């Protein structure tokens with residue numbers, strides 16, 4: 001088909017009615033603009049004007065409108081087989097869904113652009129949203145010229161594609177706001193084994209050198225800017241999976257090549273260098289932390305290796321069998337209620353009660369202090385790990401903590417604890 005043929009084919013689709021033609025051309029131009037947007041205004045990983053972020057933050061709220069409308073369309077179409085009025089409503093709802101989708105995409109773009117967020121998930125979510133808006137437009141065009149022909153037959157197919165795109169895009173968005181393990185965290189174990197994304201979820205192996213030594217350093221110093229909610233430089237450091245994925249300039253950890261690993265380079269630059277990490281004058285990593293990162297990278301930067309030569313892990317050796325704790329089955333109901341609440345939680349280490357519990361305050365760190373810790377005393381014999389990072393727990397809690405006799409790991413980053421009395 002030559003150039004003329006192509007023009008003729010396109011012509012066939014362009015409606016002759018002037019109003020319809022204007023709509024058609026408008027739709028094509030808008031779609032083109034949306035596709036080119038990421039090229040024209042590049043997501044550069046930098047933060048931009050506050051007002052852009054302010055407006056952009058309405059995206060997570062606004063997106064529910066098009067989702068609701070899109071889901072309604074196939075229902076109305078099917079209902080239309082029995083009641084023709086519903087079919088008429090479908091075209092109106094579809095039009096509305098289309099307009100709202102374009103608006104939502106723009107808000108989402110402002111959010112990503114304003115906050116300097118350029119992770120791979122952000123990009124996937126963005127392209128999903130753009131595809132969705134354009135897909136809806138195509139649906140609208142196909143449907144409005146409901147002549148018995150190609151376009152009429154294309155409409156149901158397009159609609160199904162739009163629904164799948166919606167599902168996928170929503171999943172990417174969910175991953176952005178809740179982290180990649182959100183859906184699978186409470187998945188029943190047999191299902192979880194089938195889950196192909198398991199490794200991608202970045203499950204943290206707390207017995208590996210990475211889990212014990214590297215992750216805590218990054219969690220305490222870097223994740224506030226390189227995590228799920230904020231992904232500066234396109235880099236997330238909140239799990240092994242993301243760490244190895246790298247940032248906007250590629251890999252940040254190159255196994256066995258310390259000098260070539262940007263993570264090492266950035267954390268060892270002179271503090272007055274503007275690329276020095278942690279950024280914005282946050283306290284630098286301590287020499288012993290840097291030494292651990294260096295040794296870990298030199299020896300292969302593996303997720304599993306339990307130890308790294310030349311680095312002594314304080315406390316318990318990993319070969320020593322872990323002491324079983326008592327059986328907390330009698331308290332299961334109370335623990336379950338807590339897990340469903342908004343507050344601090346006790347999470348079982350495994351299905352075996354003798355493996356103990358992990359006290360997690362991540363959802364309630366702001367309101368968790370000494371008094372709240374006291375309330376957990378009755379669980380003290382069963383707790384093997386306590387995450388009190390970023391809570392307001394103070395030195396006064398050491399007495400309570402000393403009752404947690406099976407405690408193997410205690411996180412106190414970002415608390416007012418001074419360290420005096422830690423022994």
Ligand code: HEC
Nearest residue numbers: 221222225232233247248249250252262263277278279280
């Ligand atoms: C206060 C926020 C903040 C903290 C904390 C922070 N960073 Fe960054 N980081 C940034 C910003 C902003 C960028 C992008 C600009 C740049 O490249 O300098 C960035 C970029 C990077 C990059 C380059 C990514 C790429 O692909 O270009 C690396 C590597 C990095 N950070 C490592 C770290 C490490 C390791 C820590 C913790 C020890 C850390 N950062 C803590 C804000 C932060």
